[in-house]
Amino acid sequence: MSKQLQIKIADTAGFCFGVKRAVKLANEAPAKYPGSKISTLGPIIHNPQVVNQLAEKGVKPVELDSAPESGVAIVRSHGITRKLALELEEKPTLTLVDATCPFVRRAQKIVAEMSSAGYQVIIIGEPEHPEVTGLISYGEPQNTRVVSSVKEIPADFFTSRKPSRIALLAQTTQSQQIYNEIAAALLTIKGELRCFNTICTATSNRQSEALQLAKECDCMIIIGGRNSANTNRLYELSREVLTNSYHIETVEELNPDWFAGKETVGISAGASTPQWLIDEVVRKLENNE
């Protein structure tokens, strides 16, 4: 690797508040509930290294639809559906540790309140994402729907059969641009429109900083799980402005050829990437290994 390689690390790289909280609760669980079988409802975060470390401590993921009858079940930061939450609460021998991110919880409450008040609730998001399947479950099926673009707004909304009251919110990791486009389209409909900007700033700040770094550097390394949607998005954004952008999960994937003739390398990481994985990459680059 080049001796002059200057390393710039994004301040926003790595765990966000909600993920940090969920991983902390999972790490503390074995000491807090000794002798109990401890499960996370789905992988606690989209990072295989962290999931494996927890499994070694006895905290293992189970499928959402095979929640245990007893022991300890940890709800991850995405949250779960209202139906599953109620089912779990009714299991007398199960202890529930709720690590739903408070920002996701707020969005769930908005869906419940607006839907029961009779608004047509529009959630901007990816329909299959666990956070979104959780969000939609808090509304009534007849007035709560998910859209991912302006094109998916029901055509009825622009006719005389339009709803008189609409509430708009988003999956916490949605793009602000898509939110703005959909809000602008809904504003053309006469009637009441309530907009709740539930997009988490942890995501938008991370994306802006990565983009800025990509503009300033000769090469970008994005660290995070390949199954992490926010890491993949970070990588795509970086690659749009800098072709020499690389997505890695672990330090072993660094390729010295990427840095030949380069002077600066920027580093960012997804919200589910632990600090130790970032540190390993930085150490290797600093030591010019």
Ligand code: SF4
């Ligand atoms: S990205 Fe934001 S909403 Fe999602 S877990 Fe992190 S802090 Fe919570």
